[in-house]
Amino acid sequence: MHVAHLTLHDFRSYADLDLELEPGATAFLGRNGQGKTNLVEAIDYLSRLSSHRVASDAPLVRAGADQALVRAAVVRDGRTAVLEVELNPGRANRARVNRSPLARPRDLIGLVRTVVFAPDDLTLVKGDPTDRRRFLDDLLVLRAPRFAGVRSDYDRVLRQRNSLLKTAGLARGSSRESALSTLTVWDSHLARVGAEILGARLELVADLRPYLGKAYEAVARGAGRDDAEIDYKASLDLDLSVVEERGAQATSLDTTLEQRLLEELEARRSDELDRGITLVGPHRDDLLCSLGNGELRLPVKGYASHGESWSFALALRLASYDLLRADGDDPILVLDDVFAELDTGRREQLAHLVAGAEQVLVTAAVAEDVPAALRGVRYVVSEGTVVRDD
Numbered sequence: 001m002h003v004a005h006l007t008l009h010d011f012r013s014y015a016d017l018d019l020e021l022e023p024g025a026t027a028f029l030g031r032n033g034q035g036k037t038n039l040v041e042a043i044d045y046l047s048r049l050s051s052h053r054v055a056s057d058a059p060l061v062r063a064g065a066d067q068a069l070v071r072a073a074v075v076r077d078g079r080t081a082v083l084e085v086e087l088n089p090g091r092a093n094r095a096r097v098n099r100s101p102l103a104r105p106r107d108l109i110g111l112v113r114t115v116v117f118a119p120d121d122l123t124l125v126k127g128d129p130t131d132r133r134r135f136l137d138d139l140l141v142l143r144a145p146r147f148a149g150v151r152s153d154y155d156r157v158l159r160q161r162n163s164l165l166k167t168a169g170l171a172r173g174s175s176r177e178s179a180l181s182t183l184t185v186w187d188s189h190l191a192r193v194g195a196e197i198l199g200a201r202l203e204l205v206a207d208l209r210p211y212l213g214k215a216y217e218a219v220a221r222g223a224g225r226d227d228a229e230i231d232y233k234a235s236l237d238l239d240l241s242v243v244e245e246r247g248a249q250a251t252s253l254d255t256t257l258e259q260r261l262l263e264e265l266e267a268r269r270s271d272e273l274d275r276g277i278t279l280v281g282p283h284r285d286d287l288l289c290s291l292g293n294g295e296l297r298l299p300v301k302g303y304a305s306h307g308e309s310w311s312f313a314l315a316l317r318l319a320s321y322d323l324l325r326a327d328g329d330d331p332i333l334v335l336d337d338v339f340a341e342l343d344t345g346r347r348e349q350l351a352h353l354v355a356g357a358e359q360v361l362v363t364a365a366v367a368e369d370v371p372a373a374l375r376g377v378r379y380v381v382s383e384g385t386v387v388r389d390d
């Protein structure tokens, strides 16, 4: 797929912008702070309805304006769809496809898919578990958009359950009894939705694993296919052979996981009441990233060198891209300011690996940092204007 036309209105630093885009590589060049990342962020926003840079929508609306608009003509298998989202911080956003309003903005998710490489990707391996959980869930949603709904259901159940745990922990006598019986109801909600997320993440990690080994071998010189490894670390003991047996039906896997979550919630009840938070569930899990082979396998976080950590983060993104491609769709690749972070060898290697993508959008402050294979169409971005440089 590729974006053929992008329109922005009051998005970030852009009051109004209309831009034709082509398949293949396009580089946005210009000094720091001129609006290069703002452009690719807009396309990424359409893909996931969130930004790779900020957690809320408010900073995406141009200072002084009260709403922003992002519209893109997306070409997929020769057919064009016009996707549009109106950002209204503090109020409901609105989305349209071919000018028809969607019942919920999140119905837009999945119609355009992006994989973004950005300097912040180092946090995938060096940051908190939250960063890795977000990585997994974002990829999950790109592969199966209905997970956007499952994830928001889980967040809601978790908030309600935590607030009930606090109330029950402080209550005495009959009000404690009543809070505890309501808690049982929330246990079953949490276990049901949590099992769905857990099962999907476990399968995702199993699907991603072979692509990760291949990608790490490609980006880290001298590395082998078995050097990079990912393992899902759940907040409870699981018999992972259930998942490894890919023949297992998703529904039976979810039932097994739901049962395990319920048992664990029961076992940790008094701890949870003391602390007033939910200690079991996919919100407590992590993705373990490790390097090495044979007996010497070490976690990336805390052990790997800066270069190895970067290669691992790049490999995670490349593996996501390959996995989405294997699902039968060619996502739009965004390389936001990454070349300045890489040595010449890694730049060329990365360019070689992604040059065949249907559309690659690159941003860079220094034109020479962009490898020749990705120089394609060039735009100069300066003070909010985007001018083609032929």
Ligand SMILES: Nc1ncnc2c1ncn2[C@@H]1O[C@H](COP(=O)(O)OP(=O)(O)OP(=O)(O)O)[C@@H](O)[C@H]1O
Residues within 6 Å of the ligand: 011, 012, 013, 030, 031, 032, 033, 034, 035, 036, 037, 038, 039, 058, 059, 060, 061, 062, 063, 337, 363, 364, 365, 381
């Ligand atoms: N909501 C907003 N309203 C107005 N201006 C904004 C808003 N958000 C960001 N900006 C401005 O956009 C500019 C940053 O743009 P962007 O991040 O795209 O820069 P860039 O060209 O990618 O720079 P670099 O090369 O440093 O990454 C900053 O000058 C910032 O002040």
